Amino acid sequence: METKSSWTDTGRDCPYCGGEIMLRLDQLPDGSQSKYHQCRVCEAQWTIKWDSVRSGKGDKILKQKPSAGRVEPLPQMPRWVWITLALMVGLILIRFGGASLLRVAILPLLVVFMGWLLYRLGRDQGWWHS
Ligand SMILES: [Zn+2]
Secondary structure (H helix, E strand, O other): OOOEEEEEEEEEEOOOOOOEEEEEEEEOOOOOEEEEEEEOOOOOEEOOOOOEEEOOOHHHHOOOOHHHOOOOOOOOOOHHHHHHHHHHHHHHHHHHHOOHHHHHHHHHHHHHHHHHHHHHHHHHHOOOOO
């Protein structure tokens, strides 16, 4: 026999990830029942009296302060978006720049621009974060 679980919404939000906490009722093979609260998202668990049993899956909560509550991660641009953007800006400058001065200046400008993009990307991705 298998364990049957039924889930009921408790209306509470998980303090770790902000997900919905459900009341989980397990019907065990030996006929007994076990009841506890469980987050649907990170699988953190609490007893019926809301004593913490375990926190959720580490990879979903470790980067977040416990008091932070519901925090959406910043959308992260894939690297090719930045590279395409830099190339397009470069092409536009070459195509419409015209003036020879601009053509001379384009390489250092591109280097500075790419450096700035890399800096932004690195900061967003946390390459050197703490
Ligand atoms: Zn959770």
